[in-house]
Amino acid sequence: MTTSNLTRTTKHWDIFCTVVDNYGDIGVTWRLAKQLAAEYHIPVHLWVDDLHSFSHILPNLDPTLAQQTFNGVNIFQWNTPLDIEYVAGEVVIEAFACELPKQVKWVIERLHKQPQSSAPHWLNLEYLSAEDWVDGCHGLPSTQPSGIKKWFYFPGFNHKTGGLICEKNLFNERDQWQASPNNKMRLFEELGLSGIRVNDTVISVFSYESAALTALINQWQASPKPMHALVPKGRSLTSLAPFLPVDVTDLIPGQQFKMGNLTLHILPMTDQTGFDRLLWSCDFNIVRGEDSFLRAQWAAKPFIWHIYPQEDDYHLVKLQAFMRIYCDNLAAQIAATWTEVNLAFNQGDAKAVVNHWQQLNSVILPLQQHAINWPNNALNDADLASRLVQFVKNS
Amino acid sequence: MKTAHEIRPGNVIMLDGSPWVVQKTETTRSGRNAAIVKLKLKNLLLDSGTEQTFKGEDKLDDIVLERLDCTYSYFADPMYVFMDEEYNQYDVEADNLGDAAAYIVDGMEDQCQVTFYNGKAISVELPVHIVREVIYTEPSARGDTSGKVMKPATITGGGTVTVADFVKVGDKIEIDTRTGEFKKRV
Structure with missing residues (x-):
């Protein structure tokens, strides 16, 4: 380790991300990096350990390059050990409690020990949760053995938390998009999805495997109105294998399978802008994890959240916590129906999900209105990036 | 050294060169099963307090006094x-x-x-496991015997513990003092 990297600190922010679930962790960090660069003019270095997965949501990314720039963000291949000299910036973010490289910790600790400490602000950006305990843990320090403080930063749904990722102009863009049905029809065409008429019911499906999904697909086939399920290659399709005439691995984006009144479309992967527009264009979205979960809320459309499963069914505690705040101010019958559909889907309860989906039809109009009202309520006047910038200034 | 997950109220840890007594621990679960431990601490030299958060596997320097x-x-x-x-x-x-x-x-x-x-x-x-008597709890609502349905119970001394639905007033229960969790009826 040379001493040069102890003096050459710059104003940039480093974000470190390990890819665990293909698109979730990288989805969140890529959106944050882009927003910090675009709206706050912060030079951002995004370090990612799996550029191949990243390239699915950033198709122009070259996974073989050690360094490249998109949307004003410098993207680095994070190898262990780092094969690029690390120069400290103003902020270091370890996304979702990932372990920083030894070289980075070494530099931070030595900068901290210098008489005029110029060590970067060190943050652990945690997972989004609506549980009450988040309020009491957000923004707390975590003194490291070296004496330097790392800060826990929790996204969340109220003013005591770190907020939610949302670009400044997102809702305006969404409203403009949804004002004309021509936009969604053009998008479907661009994605190679044929046979969708403007008044057909369109549902996007980006979930984990679930027996509940299999049951819903079965039910949708008998829909009185034409329905379309848009499913990308991946884990959702595993649950749909019994319906398909070909092996899941042989499916090609753009392929479609007619099953009664339901058409199943194999979706191509899109970048994040394309994914947002897809969610804006569908009547209902089934989403998973964290990034698509939040984007489904911003889409102002009803949705099912398939939460990442945890030991001892602890994910159901997190699901219930979110459902409680989402259903606050929602009429009891509508809240109960939406809650039961989500619970049944997450428990893989085929019988219950079919039963509650039928009931959902009777409350769909007020549920759609609630979905329109929800984003501004959830945002609480400040998004995550703006609160994060302020947090760094104050700490 | 202990992991943050192993730290208990009453332990003393060194942070930034000062000894701190742990007054309260609160363990929660973040995404993907990762434990997060919040500690309420009191500085033994300055008599001042603070709260800090750690990953469950973070190593903390507990000192033997x-x-x-x-x-x-x-x-x-x-x-x-x-x-x-x-x-x-x-x-x-x-x-x-x-x-x-x-x-x-x-x-x-x-x-x-x-x-x-x-x-x-x-x-x-305190010992890791203690036994206390339940002085108040609602009767079992559903006759559940699996231990999965839980309800609050007041124990001798006035504390509240979440217990299995089958626990009755007068029962003696074992409690894990590290987590405050009900372990079993004894």
């Missing part, structure tokens, strides 16, 4: 008085008991450990 086996004797507001086997008495501030205070009851025979710093009793560690 002089400790004595004691039993609880009586409460002399705001001090809890403990006594060793030679009948020496030690006063511990109520604040320094943290969550353990909920389990302190007159006549308890549990062997506790009193920790000393510079000759002063600064904290008390």
Whole structure:
């Protein structure tokens, strides 16, 4: 380790991300990096350990390059050990409690020990949760053995938390998009999805495997109105294998399978802008994890959240916590129906999900209105990036 | 060194060169099963308090101070008085008991450990498992015997523990003092 990297600190922010679930962790960090660069003019270095997965949501990314720039963000291949000299910036973010490289910790600790400490602000950006305990843990320090403080930063749904990722102009863009049905029809065409008429019911499906999904697909086939399920290659399709005439691995984006009144479309992967527009264009979205979960809320459309499963069914505690705040101010019958559909889907309860989906039809109009009202309520006047910038200034 | 997950109220840890007594621990689960531990701490040199958060697997420098086996004797507001086997008495501030205070009851025979710093009793560690009587809980609502349905129960001393639905008033229950969790009916 040379001493040069102890003096050459710059104003940039480093974000470190390990890819665990293909698109979730990288989805969140890529959106944050882009927003910090675009709206706050912060030079951002995004370090990612799996550029191949990243390239699915950033198709122009070259996974073989050690360094490249998109949307004003410098993207680095994070190898262990780092094969690029690390120069400290103003902020270091370890996304979702990932372990920083030894070289980075070494530099931070030595900068901290210098008489005029110029060590970067060190943050652990945690997972989004609506549980009450988040309020009491957000923004707390975590003194490291070296004496330097790392800060826990929790996204969340109220003013005591770190907020939610949302670009400044997102809702305006969404409203403009949804004002004309021509936009969604053009998008479907661009994605190679044929046979969708403007008044057909369109549902996007980006979930984990679930027996509940299999049951819903079965039910949708008998829909009185034409329905379309848009499913990308991946884990959702595993649950749909019994319906398909070909092996899941042989499916090609753009392929479609007619099953009664339901058409199943194999979706191509899109970048994040394309994914947002897809969610804006569908009547209902089934989403998973964290990034698509939040984007489904911003889409102002009803949705099912398939939460990442945890030991001892602890994910159901997190699901219930979110459902409680989402259903606050929602009429009891509508809240109960939406809650039961989500619970049944997450428990893989085929019988219950079919039963509650039928009931959902009777409350769909007020549920759609609630979905329109929800984003501004959830945002609480400040998004995550703006609160994060302020947090760094104050700490 | 202990992981943050192993730290208990009454432990003393070194942070940034100062000894801190752990007054309260709160373990929660973040995404993907990762534990997050929130500690309420009191600086033994400055008498000031703080709260900090750690990943469950973070290593913390717990320091071994002089400790004595004691039993609880009586409460002399705001001090809890403990006594060793030679009948020496030690006063511990109520604040320094943290969550353990909920389990302190007159006549308890549990062997506790009193920790000393510079000759002063600064904290008390209870046994990992203690037994207390349930003095109030609602009757079983659904006749559940699986232990998965839970309800609140008040124990001797006034503390509240979440217990299995089959637990009744008068039952003696085992509690894990590290987490405050109900373990079983005894």
